[in-house]
Amino acid sequence: MNMEIGRVIGTEKRPNTAYTFFFWTAVAAKVGIGTLVKVQTETSAVYGVVVEAEGFNDLESPLHEFLSVGGNADQIPPTLRPEMRVFEAAVLRRDPEEPIGAVPIGPVFLADERDVQVALRTDSYAEQYGIPCGVYGDKDGYVPVHLDHRYLLGPESGHINVTGTSGLASKTSFILFLLSSIFQKYQDVPNEEGHKGVAALLFNTKGGDLLYLDHSHEEGVEQLSEGDLAIYQATGIRPEPFQSVRYFAPYATDGKSLNTRRRNKILDERNPTRPITFGLAEILKHAEVLLNRDDLDAKADGYLQYLAEMVRNEESVTFGTHSGPIETLDDLNAFVKFQLRQADEGGKNQIGSHSAFTARKMSNRLSTLTNRFKGLIASKGQGTGPFVQAFQPNTVYVVDVAGLNSQEQNLVFAAVVSQLRERMENGNLGVARMVAMIDELNKYAPSGGAETYVVQSLKEISSRGRYMGLTLFGAQQFRSRVDKEIVGNAATHVFGHVEAEELAQPGYSYFSPSVKEKLGALPQGQVLVKHPHFAQPIFLRFPRPACLKGQDGMRRYLLTEVESVKATIQRRLLAFPAAYLTESRAILTGLTNDEELLQDTLHRLNALKEDQDPRPILRRGKKGLEEPEGIRMPNSADKDDPFA
C-alpha cells in the first residue's frame, strides 16, 4: 500500500510546470535524490523522480539562532524550530497522458512496485522484451527494472554507453551483470528470420577482470553479499558464471606460448585459451595504427594498399630464394628490399607506379614492425581467433590484450572492430544480436580526434549496427572526451561514480546539482540509468557479477611454465570431436620433434573449425610440409562458414 509522505506545493516564485513539481514532506520521510513518487488526485496521477532536495526551518539568518542562545551551543531551547523538507521532482509519466498541463496540487505518495513499473513504462514491455538491469529501492522492497532489448540491442534503437571512474568496479561489473541478464532473459523476436540468440565479444585490457568469467564467485575470497543475492532474486537472474566463454590471446614474443594470465594448466584443461593472430593483409590494412600519421601520406597509403592487395590475393612472387605468395612480414620486407635494389640497379625512381622514395620509407618503417608485433602476426596466411568460427549464441568471446603494449592493443582493437564491422555489413555475424564491449572509448574514438579507420568503424557500428544486429557496449572514464556522434547514437546511458572534474563539463548540465553531487559520490553497485522508455534517468542498484573476480582468479590460478608445443597440440585435440581423438593422439605420438613443423601444425589446428577433423593436419605434420589431399584450410572458400 502506498505511503502518503507529503503534498505538492506551488508558489508564485516557484510554480509547478508540466515537467517539474515541488512537494514538502516531514523530516522523517524516506525520500531522497532518485526516489520515485506519485501525485494522486481524483482525476489524474503524475509520477516523478526526485532531483533536488532542500531543508528549511523558520530561520532567516544564522545570526538569529546565534543570538537566541547567546552564542552558547550547549543551551537547549524548550521549543525546536519547525523543520521541513521540500523536494523538486521531474515528471516521468502522467495518467492520462493528455493534456500535458502543470502538475496538480495533491497528496504525494512513495511509489510502490506497480507505480515504478508504470512510471518507467516497463509495464508495457518487461514480460516480452525486458532485460533486468538492476533494481529500484532498498532492501525492504527491491523492484526490478527492465531495459527493452529492442532499444538496447536493436532494431528500434541500440547501444549502451557507460561512464564511470576507473577502478571502482562500476563499468565492467555493470556490463557483466547486464550481459548475464541478456543471456538469461533475451528472447528472439517471434517470427524473425535468420540467426538466433546473442553473443558478446569483450576485450580484457588490464589485469584479469574478464579472464575468469566461466568461474563461479564461490572460488574467490569475497562471496556475494546478501544484498547481491536479494537483487539477483528480485530480478530473476541466476547468480551463476557465464556458461560458455572462449578466451583468445596473442602469442608471446617467443612465438610459442600465449601472452595471457590464463596460462595455467588447470585453466588450460578446463577451457583453453586460443591464439588470436592476424594475417599479414590485416596488418597492412591497419598500418595507420602502427605508423606515425606523418608517415602515412597519400603516397605511402597507396603503396601499402598495393602491398596489401598482393598479400590478400596471394600473388606468387619470386625473388632471391623465395618463390610463392608472401605470407610473413619477413617475406614482405625482403620483397620490398628486393624491389628497391632492382630500382637502384636500374637507375629508376619508380617501382611500378609508386615512388622508390616512398617504398624506401615504408621499408624502413615495416622493418621495425617485425619484432614489435611478432606475437600478433600469423606465421602464414590468415589469422586465427574468434572470427574463425561462427559466433555461438550465449557465448562470451574474450580477447585478452592485457599483456600487450598500447600500440599492440590498438592494432588488435582496430583489426577486430574492422572485422566485426565487415561481418555486420555482410549480414553474417552468426547470431541475431552481437554485443561488442569497447572500454576506454575516449582512447579509441576521442572527441575532436582524427577520422581514423577505427573511428569510422565505430561510427558505422553506432549509427547502423542496431539494424544489423551489432551493438556497441561502450565504456569510458571521461564521456566528455569521446566522439559525440558515437556517444549520441547510444540509446541507453549509464553513469557510475563520476569525478567532479568530469561532471563540470557542459554535457552534464542536464543533471540537477544534487544528482551530480550524488554521481560524484555514488558507491559501488549503484548506477544512474537513462533509457528511451524512461523520461528521466533513474538511480538503480545492481549486484556484483557472479563470476570470479580478476584479482581472486590471478591469485588462485598462478602462471605455469610454458609447455612444449606437442603438449599444447595434445590439449588442443580435446576441442575437436571425440571420435577423432584416439587416432589423433596416435598420430601425434609419431610426429617429428621439429619445432618449426610442430608450430606450423599447431597454427593450422588453431585455424581449423572445431567441428572439423584434425587428423589430416596431423598426418601432414607427420609427412612434412607437403600439403595432403582433403585438408580444408580456413582460408579456402567454405560454403558452411558464414565468415568465409
Place this chain on the structure above:
Amino acid sequence: MLGATPLAKVFKDNPSVKVVLPQPFEGSQFPAQTGVAEAKDAELVEGARFETRDVPELGYSGFDHFLDGAQRSWLVAYHGLYPIYYSVTCAAVLPRIERQVLPPDDQNYANVRAFFGYLLPSLPEFQELRSLADEVRSVGSGKDPSPADIGDKIMNAISDRRDELERKLAREFRGGALLVDGGIGRSLQDEADSRVVVGVVKSHRKQYFASEERASLVVSMKPGMRSSVFLREQGVNDDLAPYSFYLKLHDREGQGPFFGLVRVEMPPLEEFVDRADEIAGWILAERAPLSLPDPRYDRMLYPIRLVEQYLKSRLPSESAIRGLLGK
C-alpha cells in the same frame, strides 16, 4: 465558501451595491492596538510595597500549550457609501510535545468567515450573502450614521469576534499549562478557576505603574527581573480581574524603556502569587529561540510566534479572496 457564487454575481442586479477589488485593511492581519491609554498604580497583592527582584533561574518551561488569535479583513464592497468588509478570524491552541509545537486538533482550532456592514439584512441579496460566509453581521444602528464611524465599528466588531474565539478556546482548554498571547481577563471561567492559564501582554498602552517610584523601578529592571504581583483591574469586556506582574525579558543598548518588557497575567488566586517566580522562570526560559525577524522579538515568545505563523498559513490568500469576489 470558496467555489460558491462570487460576490460580484450576487450583486450584479443591485445598483446600490458596488463590489470592489479586495483591499486588505492596513494592519488587519493581527490584532490592532485597542483600549484607552492610561497609567495608574495598581493594587498590590504580593508584599507590602512595590518592588522588583531577580527571578530564580529555572532553565525549563512548564508551558505545554499556546493560544493566539488572528484576523484579517478586506474591504470588498460599498452599499451606498457604507463599507462592507469580509473577514476571517481564527484562534488556535497548539500543543508542545517533546519540544515540538504541533498543529492543533479540531477542538483546538476555531475559524469564522464573516461579512460585516451596515444594515446588511435589509439587502435583497442577504440570503445569498449568507451562503458565501459563516456569518453576516450587521454593524451600527440609527439613521444615516457616518460611513467612517461604521468603518471603525466594523473593525472593533472583527476584533471582538476574534476575542470570542480565543475566549472560547481558552475556557475549553483542559490539560497542562496554557500560555496565552495577551490578557486573560476573558479566558478564565470564574475567579476560582485554578487552571494554569497565563497571559503575556506585549502592549503597554495601559500602565499599572504611575508614581515616579514605581515607574523608576519598572523601567530600570534588568533582564530576568520581575515586579511585585498586583491586581490588574477588570476591563470593560473582561469577566474578572487577574493578577499580574511585569517581567523583563531582554535589554539592549540604545533601546527604549519598554524594550523586552512584558506584563504577565495569571489567575487571581493566592496560589499563583506563590508561583509567580516559577511562572516567571518558565517565561524566561521561553526567550530562546528568539522570534526574529519579527520586529516584536523582544516581547514575542517563540511558541506564540509559531501559533501566529500557523494561523497565518490557514488564512485565505489574496487569490482566494479574489475568487470569492469574482474579481
